Amino acid sequence: MINDYLERILTAHVYDVAVETRLDSIPLLSARIHNRVLLKREDKQQVFSFKLRGAYNKMAKLHAEALQQGVVAASAGNHAQGVALAAQKLGCSATIVMPTTTPQIKINAVMAMGAVVMLQGDSYNDAYEYALNLAKEKGVEFIHPYDDPDVIAGQGTIAMEILHQHPGKIHAIFVPIGGGGLISGIAAYVKRLRPTIKVIGVEPEDSNAMYRSLQAGHRVELPQVGLFADGVAVRQVGEETFRLCRDLVDEILLVDSDAICAAIKDIFEDTRSIVEPSGALSVAGLKMYAKQHDLLHETMIAVASGANMNFDRLRHVSERAELGEQREAILAVTIPEKPGSFKKFCNLIGARNITEFNYRYADSQQAHVFVGISVRNREEATNLIQILQDNDLRAEDMTDNEMAKLHIRHMVGGHSRGVSNEVLYRFEFPDRPGALMNFLNKMSDRWNISLFHYRNHGADFGRVLIGIQIPHQEKEEFMHFLEELGYEFEDESNNPAYQFFLA
Incomplete structure (x- = not known):
């Protein structure tokens, strides 16, 4: 079934709403760690996150009758904006269940696109359970944020763009992991076409559901998750994403909040853009990997997955960035x-x-x-x-x-x-x-x-x-x-x- 993803990704419907984002050189960080670092700028999407790719690909393939009834989704923020934008584009209604801890900037963005927002629970899993029951009660389609082949394939178009944009040698691609949809799509495409490229996932130390699951050999549900990197605050990864990561992902790295803050600063110094904590995970992991392996003069790519940052959080980021470095x-x-x-x-x-x-x-x-x-x-x-x-x-x-x-x-x-x-x-x-x-x-x-x-x-x-x-x-x-x-x-x-x- 893994081979099916190549066709799914090549035929994915994403570019009605998504753009092919830039693969930017990061010169200051590259010079400091003596490797060439490239940043895949998914923070430049219309909703400032990669999530619209998978959401739109899934919804564009629904029957007209299903779209007419509307859709339900659960999200900590970025998937919600993807579903809301897709619904707006396809002319259907959308109800999004979000945790009460979701940054206000994400809630406002979802409502601005015409979706109905319901706040439920302290974590994504709380919102997810409520949304599933709501979808069953209404008899409408539930748009999963990561554990769905069409969603995974939509996210996999990022890998298609990376290999097209940089056909030369790539040592590794670093990808943030929450539920696992992004890295599953990227790994499915990369390992099918260029299997020598390492695909390395990065999780926060306090939200490491995929790392713990792969170690245990089965999906593990975390009793609680850290909320600093709220975009990846998932207590349990998906069944399909676990299967794909188990078979295709080379390694998963864990980084602390200080390292994430340092990575946010690194990206800002090179791009003058501010990504959200989950969007900087890949850079934090890339730096850790290069140091651990004494890597020199290699090309590594980090996926900047999103930039939906609450402004108030910048105080903490600034305070901790130098400690992280x-x-x-x-x-x-x-x-x-x-x-x-x-x-x-x-x-x-x-x-x-x-x-x-x-x-x-x-x-x-x-x-x-x-x-x-x-x-x-x-x-x-x-x-x-x-x-x-x-x-x-x-x-x-x-x-x-x-x-x-x-x-x-x-x-x-x-x-x-x-x-x-x-x-x-x-x-x-x-x-x-x-x-x-x-x-x-x-x-x-x-x-x-x-x-x-x-x-x-x-x-x-x-x-x-x-x-x-x-x-x-x-x-x-x-x-x-x-x-x-x-x-x-x-x-x-x-x-x-x-x-x-x-x-």
Whole structure:
């Protein structure tokens, strides 16, 4: 039956709604990993996802009577838009059941195309069960998002385009996996015509239904799935997609959320486009594979499957991208609570860029600081920790500590009863190496820093909040220091937020 897919794909009805998307070179990432990386731009489809291919191919083959009665589908978002667009094109009604966790941008897009949206359950599987029952009650066709030969064949037209666009040598094609429809269609076509090309699937570590199923030798239902990459948040893969992946897919890689965020940034830097987390899975897997296999000078293709990103999620992506690339280390460092300790710590860090610094005076003996530092790789972070410890500064690596990254970094601080003569100032530092040391070198050694907060925001200046203990008789000298410094500043000592939460 696998051989049947070649004919199904070659005769698929997709181009009434889909376009042949570009296969773009990704030069910056290619240069960094020393392999040629090409990106299949399915984010450029009319609904910003590949899903319209399979949905339309399935619906275009329905009898006129079935179309007249309308269709029902379940989706976390992208399949819903494909079904809605297909229904609009074919002149039929569509009811889409979506999980309550679906990003609003996808819900709005589906409704804009005239489909009826019903929100049901917390996951795709909840919505799927409800939609199946609804289709049976209404006696209408259910359009499965992945476990249907016509849907699989529609997605397989991507492989047909890839091999036409790049007839030369290809080492591997990397494909995101949710329910398995996309990779099944691509693998069925590629392995029939050019079996030496590896087809490699990529899943999130917390949504790895296909990986677990292939390991077990049967379909496994996950008790729960992570929702960061909501486009692939499927608790159980399809029967047909499992069969095809078992027979045709070479390997499945698992990546974490930080690696996905780093891949989103990689794609943005090369294309100035922002894909959704599931759309960046393939690039995250490609980078992992190239590193694991010490690959050099090979051509690899990643499928950018979609770009239906909630804008609010960009905050998290930006926060975690450098961690995913191992270009930022998060450390907890203990230093003596006395003037000059902070300056000594900064000297030990050297020319490395501080991306974040959180500190609040706690007691008269020790200070615990939470710091982010730009590094080239994990080895440099390990070496830096050793340097700090060799200089009697206790340091612990928090880079892989999920609670520290999600919560603690935003909670360091609070009221401090032991601080006297504290003033609070907000500064704009030039965001360049040496700006902080310039501040510390010009500041009197008699003045103790009792609070410090900084986070790199990617601007040409850094926003810094500093608390300093200044004896009353030295206030005039302090004001002279501020004027000589030349940085923009604002006195926040009477700010009610400071009085409520920090003073």
